[in-house]
Amino acid sequence: MRVALFITCVNDTLFPGTGKAVVSLLRRLGCEVDFPAAQTCCGQMHVNTGYRADGVRLARHFTEVFSGYDAVVAPSGSCAAMVREQYPKLVRPGSRGAAAVAEVAPKVYELSEFLVDVLKVEDVGAYFPHRVTYHPTCHSLRGLRLGDRPARLLSRVRGLELVPLPAADECCGFGGTFAVKNPAVSAAMGADKVRNVLGTGVEVLCAADNSCLMHLGGTLDRQKAGVRVMHLAEILATTEATG
């Protein structure tokens, strides 16, 4: 299967390790991975902050770049939800680029969705002997409705102890530019989420979105809490040989 990696601008710029993990994981599972180098950003920040025209431009660029693949895989629930849920509303049927959106948007998958629904695999052969809790980010949970797919993948990782996170479905307070436009509320939400994470006694906080993890990890680091954050892809890519 010819799969395009949609790295997302945040991962590309700040978390290249997540991209490398996706590449190694998908290859291990027999996929041919391509990285269309012309990709930039899905446009979510612009659209959700009120700069729709810029967002539409980025959306058209995105669909041109990713046209023609069997599947487009993103290590981000939020960016995958942007393309699949928001693009069809953003680029109205009949307007320029609408046909490309109709072709590409349904083929965009968040990583755990792609693994469980398309590759039909839950045991990816990973090994990660640590206590882990999982935060199901909002756009994965209520946008893409990922449900327990990430938990099913994590529970098959050898050595991994998955500890339930209390009030897991509550937002962490990142919210894109919300984090800087409403910093007091964002920090209060982050502090509550971090308190729940620390209560679990885990070593690692895992999620399918590095943007939320950047906010939570930044809060944990500021508190010198000693809990690491890791993207789902990085845990799933780790094997006895690599880890």
Place this chain on the structure above:
Amino acid sequence: MSGTFLGMPGNFPKNAEKAVQNSQLRFNLRKATHTIRGKRASVVAELPDWKELRAAAKAVKDETLRHLDRYLVQLEEAVTRAGGHVHWARDAAEANRIVTGLVQATGESEVVKVKSMATQEIGLNEALAEHGITAYETDLAELIVQLGDDFPSHILVPAIHRNRAEIREIFLEKMPETPDGLSDEPAALAEAARLHLRERFLRSKVAISGANFMIAETGTLVVLESEGNGRMCLTLPETLISVVGIEKLLPSWRDLEIFLQLLPRSSTGERMNPYTSMWTGATEGQEFHLVLLDNGRTDVLADEVGRQALRCIRCSACLNVCPVYERTGGHAYGSVYPGPIGAILTPQLRGMGSELDASLPYASSLCGACFDVCPVAIDIPEVLVDLRAKAPHGAAERAGMRVAGWVLGDEARLAKAQRLASRVRGLVPRRLPGPLSAWTDTRDLPEIPEESFRDWWERHERP
């Protein structure tokens, strides 16, 4: 009561910053919202056809709004036929003028009130006070707010920001007949309020209400409540004046079946509310006036995306699940409609001319919890994003977003920016200056990597 929300200064982030520092408020809100949230979830889970009910409610409301012109005329005819009088109010000033005139015509100088969002929205109590008419709120929580010279902070439970001890203080200070030994037990507080209100119910000749629903076919108005104060106001006084937003219509009596299941479960988390009062026109010896309120609603109706906000039945389920509301409370929103629904309704009804109203569409992390619980399926995040596109943006932000858009518009520019960031990675301070300090005040920055993913791919993987 101290004035209305109209023209309130500030903006949401500033108001919220103050609110999150109030630990008593955060404790009260957390406890109250989580309790109602849990009750709602369990009674909603009991209904196997909740999804279908929700879809039906959405369809009925949309159909009604599409033909609002026709249904409103049908309602007017039905109410008039049943002996009521119908008045049309374009805005708050006109509605207040009509109601004041109607009260003055009775010769009375005091009225009792059933809890009503529409009359809060137009600042009716203050308008009546200017003409020497005193309005007494009879809903327990509204009474607490009124006596405390306070603002409501929740649609359903307007005194949610107050705890028992604070309520006891307010009663002791403002209700002279209350004995000094009053405890802060809920039953004792309710009894004190009951004694205080009973005399007003018996004395008042005029009552003012809103309505949860109006039935176009029969001209019937419907009020759902918990305390029985509404029933007293709706039946005892000689004159009843109801101020109702034009979007509260339902075409037919049978449509109520859907909404009487959705509303109590979504709002108080009860299978059924204790009191449902319905009346059609006027009974002999009594007068009934219906004031139909527009006050910006037809403008909302004209907006393709925003009009779904008019489906709202004011249940406040979205407030109770909102992580932002839970931490700020309702006052930060500067409107009688706080929380997620307020963040889309207020800027549409009032426009985004003030700093406060322009900041409301941003008072959300777009987490989507509100949309999930909304019994009439209002896609609140969708409307928020749409309003953000129409909101005025600051010059610095506009410039920043333009640069970001330019960089992200082309992969070569993006790669250059990433390489620049990698080169200066050692120089990034722990605390950023200016508006970016909003991030670093409470959070560390992620480390900038030596190399972006695309450069790594270019070096290692490119076939």
